[in-house]
Amino acid sequence: MLQKYKIDLFSDTNSELSSGMRAYMMEAEVGNEVAGEDPTVNRLLDRVCDLLGKEAAVFMPSGTMCNGVAFRVLCQRPGDTIILDKTAHPLHKASGLISGLVQSVPYLVDGKRGVFTTEQIQPIIEKPFGYNISQPRVVSIEQITNLGGGAIWPLNTIQDVCSFAHKNGLKTHMDGARLFGAVVETGIPAATYARSFDSVWIDFCKGLGAPMGAVLAGSKEFIEEAWYYKFQQGGGLHKAGILAAACLYGLDNNLPRLKEAHETTQELAKLLNNIPGIILDPQVVEANIILLKVEQSKSTAFFLEKELKKRSIRTLAVDTNTLRMIGHMSITKENIQTVYEAVSDILENSQNV
Ligand SMILES: Cc1ncc(COP(=O)(O)O)c(C=O)c1O
Numbered sequence: 001m002l003q004k005y006k007i008d009l010f011s012d013t014n015s016e017l018s019s020g021m022r023a024y025m026m027e028a029e030v031g032n033e034v035a036g037e038d039p040t041v042n043r044l045l046d047r048v049c050d051l052l053g054k055e056a057a058v059f060m061p062s063g064t065m066c067n068g069v070a071f072r073v074l075c076q077r078p079g080d081t082i083i084l085d086k087t088a089h090p091l092h093k094a095s096g097l098i099s100g101l102v103q104s105v106p107y108l109v110d111g112k113r114g115v116f117t118t119e120q121i122q123p124i125i126e127k128p129f130g131y132n133i134s135q136p137r138v139v140s141i142e143q144i145t146n147l148g149g150g151a152i153w154p155l156n157t158i159q160d161v162c163s164f165a166h167k168n169g170l171k172t173h174m175d176g177a178r179l180f181g182a183v184v185e186t187g188i189p190a191a192t193y194a195r196s197f198d199s200v201w202i203d204f205c206k207g208l209g210a211p212m213g214a215v216l217a218g219s220k221e222f223i224e225e226a227w228y229y230k231f232q233q234g235g236g237l238h239k240a241g242i243l244a245a246a247c248l249y250g251l252d253n254n255l256p257r258l259k260e261a262h263e264t265t266q267e268l269a270k271l272l273n274n275i276p277g278i279i280l281d282p283q284v285v286e287a288n289i290i291l292l293k294v295e296q297s298k299s300t301a302f303f304l305e306k307e308l309k310k311r312s313i314r315t316l317a318v319d320t321n322t323l324r325m326i327g328h329m330s331i332t333k334e335n336i337q338t339v340y341e342a343v344s345d346i347l348e349n350s351q352n353v
Helices: 019-025 040-052 063-074 118-125 155-167 179-186 191-195 220-232 241-272 301-310 333-348
Strands: 056-060 081-083 105-109 136-142 171-176 199-205 214-218 289-294 322-326
Touching: 019 199, 019 241, 040 191, 040 199, 056 063, 056 118, 056 220, 063 136, 063 171, 063 199, 063 214, 063 220, 081 118, 081 214, 105 118, 118 155, 118 333, 155 171, 155 191, 171 191, 179 241, 191 333, 199 301, 214 220, 220 322, 241 289, 241 322, 241 333, 301 322, 301 333
Parallel strands: 081 105, 081 136, 136 171, 171 199
Antiparallel strands: 056 214, 199 214, 289 322
């Protein structure tokens, strides 16, 4: 029997589907996406091209497919190197995508909360050429970082890293699963963040409340190539307008609610910070991701996750000491009070597990 949790902080993909979105999907005009003839998909792609300042775009079922397809286009040969932070999502949560599908070598940067600098990637990019050496081809960043802890990449760091990469003949990729999270916090337009990248994608099921759907964008040539791999990975979507409608609805109706979801998460972080045994700097909760540490002498993240589940609160124990909570628009002020009380109670009564 599948369990539905009363409070689901596992991911922002777990927000409720609204009746308004469902109704809008029902009315969607559809056509053949594979032939470029779905009017609702085309409307979404035009909208995203405008938002991101890119020439062309393609609809994808998931962010993982966007990363896989983009990396395959941007790398030139099997064995090429992709440079990304050690916490990057495709390294940890995509069934070995980089080696298994893209056939590339990941170079892991030891960034700070998922954010790295030009100085950190300089040695790998400037290493001497050799026929026996894997060529660095792509620098990939996550805006905002997920397993890095919800950090927002500063625009000047992005510009610096990307311009260094380009000067050295590398391509740049932005995993924008939560790009709008950065946009609503900083006021910097999505197109300004996207400008430094050869490829960028955004997700509609994270924060924007759609059941699924992502859009990958770039130059016309890049998107032409992306179509090849999209098909190869089974990404021909036929009458996808019904899903694209949800994405459009998310942009119009849920994007304006994103800031509020961040504020609720930030309030939760402040509450949790008062609990003995929880190590968390609320200052670093820049958007909607909380990555907290459980003091070793008190308990473990696994224990806390298990005990919270018993109270119908779902979180994610990332490792023995680290617990992740992701806020979204279905989380209310009452919910965060409940979570705070539950965590306090569990830790107060835990016997050094
Ligand atoms: C930063 C990041 N990239 C990629 C993905 C994968 O997206 P999807 O679940 O749509 O495949 C996620 C999912 O949570 C993510 O957080």
